[in-house]
Amino acid sequence: MRRKLEITITHLYPDHMNIYGDLGNVIALYKRCEWRGISVKVEKVGLKGRLPKETDIYFMGGGQDEDQITVFRDLLSKKDDLTEQIEKDVSFLAICGAFQLLGKYFLTGEGKVIEGIGTLDIETRAPDTKVKSRCIGNVVASLNSEIFITERMQLDTIVGFENHSGQTFLGKDVQPLAFILKGFGNNMKDKTEGCVYRNVIGTYLHGSFLPKNPHIADLIILNALERKYEGKFNFDELDDKEEVLAHKDLLQRFNVL
């Protein structure tokens, strides 16, 4: 008899870091567990809330500028706990603002340095206040084949929408999640998008990232299961017709097929 699998998703700062459709990612993780018969629950941790001692997947989205500063101060108080769990391979999906906050520092447009919690070896600089440019628009990127066995995945690209002014540069301890085919990604220069460190995925693709990238959603769930139940898992494939259609619409639009 198969044992009943359980997954806990911890949604960090759902009220403050939920700027634009970030909830879609939690919905995707939740449903894809549920559809496979994995028992799943979502716990929310807000400002002044305590991190759980044990969880399987952390999710944190982007926020409005003001909220991001509030959240950032709070997150600093959780730094040690969070870092410890990440080093023990807890899964973490960090989108946009959350991705930035996990880094070493954020240099504001006015030249002020905000020290990050430093879990990820990344640095983010806001453009000079005189620069009005923003990285905004649809994104298509090919997954980093050095860290993903892309031949075995049903899709080897990621698609989404980015909207950020911060320019993020990766250090040597993290690897790019993907390489840009259309859009900007981490910054306007080096064509990298997002990063991977242990079981942490950071990305600038906000909102409906996981629904249209079911292979990444499954990867996160699989990593979490393998860590929790210590073993290899081959879980049921789902019928991803609609996911793949929505994904390929963007590939087609930008002639990346």
Next chain:
Amino acid sequence: MFIISNLAKIVIVLLRFFRLGGGTSLPGLLIEKYFPSLISKSARKYKEIVLITGTNGKTTTQQLLKHLLTTKGIKVVSNVSGANLFRGIVSAILMDCNLFGKVRSDIAVFEVEEATIPNLVKYLVPNYIIVTNLFRDQLDAYGEVVKTRSYIQEAINRSREAVLILNSDDENVSSLSTGLRNKTIFFSIQDKRKKDIFFERKYFKFTGDKPRDNAFAEKIKINEDLSSVFDYVGLNKIFKNIEFSPPGIQNIYSAIAAITTATQLTNFNNKELNKVFHSFIPAFGRGELVNVQGRSIKILLIKNPASFTANLSMLRSKSALKLMIVINDEIADGRDVSWLWDSKVELLSEADISWITVSGKRANDMLLRLKYAEVALLSADVESNIAEALSMSLARLKEGETLYILPTYTAMLGVRKAIGNITKIREFWK
């Protein structure tokens, strides 16, 4: 002014004649660019200027207020739907000027895009500023709620004489009056169904430093065709049994804001007001009923999570619901379709749905959203071409049945065109 005004008018006439953009914004663009201060001179001649801003409900509020005032014989100038940037408003004023640059209307009622209003009040001095609500909107076009609010605050701070008419069910709006001496009237609805409205988290708290006047709707009833009946309780005025055709709870805010402003400007008795409301036809896409070959179509514009959620919340109680959802991602729709995931599409999971047609450039994104909301996909057809999707839907629709179409902005224009090819429908700028 004389020459400019006439030049602009010639441009408008030519544009109209050749049907280019309905002649709505181009002349204003020229004035905005080269001679913005010329417009203040003409605008000063209006007895009253009312500016309406906020995320949702601007158009309905404007059209209703205009309708209320017009029936009292007041000449009203307004901008047409969608042309709510500086240039659109300037164009409307130009169109209202005679050959000597004098305005023809008594009162100006303009809907104003949120980021435009701080600049606009440098040239037009408003007597009234109505703020409908502050919802999360297309992030790529408008930015964050806090940012949007700061534009409106800036405009209000510059308008010391203006009476503020503010939605007090939305604290991000009511707090705009904090610390100001402006006369302020709050409007709200007294009904527990308002909890379904997607108000944004409170970024600002209203700290009342003096008592404000209140106007509200109560005893609200939503009819089978989604129109409403309610009582208005205002400043020393009560109007009973107002029938309002735009659908759902969310539109009643527009009615309350319009009545509150109109009763500041002129007088109505209950009978008159009922009659005026009775003859009000919603703006295109705001719940207007269109008849096509004996079948009814109701078009409900969706542009952000608040309007999508409000419409779904209203439709979920319908039996044998026939639905067409059309999602585009042009600039006017928002290029980013992430907002579909902020909308409570889950409301449909327990609705009695006969079938759904999904269309538009982002039809597959919508289909995916339905899948994750556990809405039965077996009943969904996908056709990205809007005209095709409409014919498919009409073919499935039996006589006497109603099709509800939820389109984004440019999708609405596509739907309008498709319907226009089947039947005759009035041009949207009239």
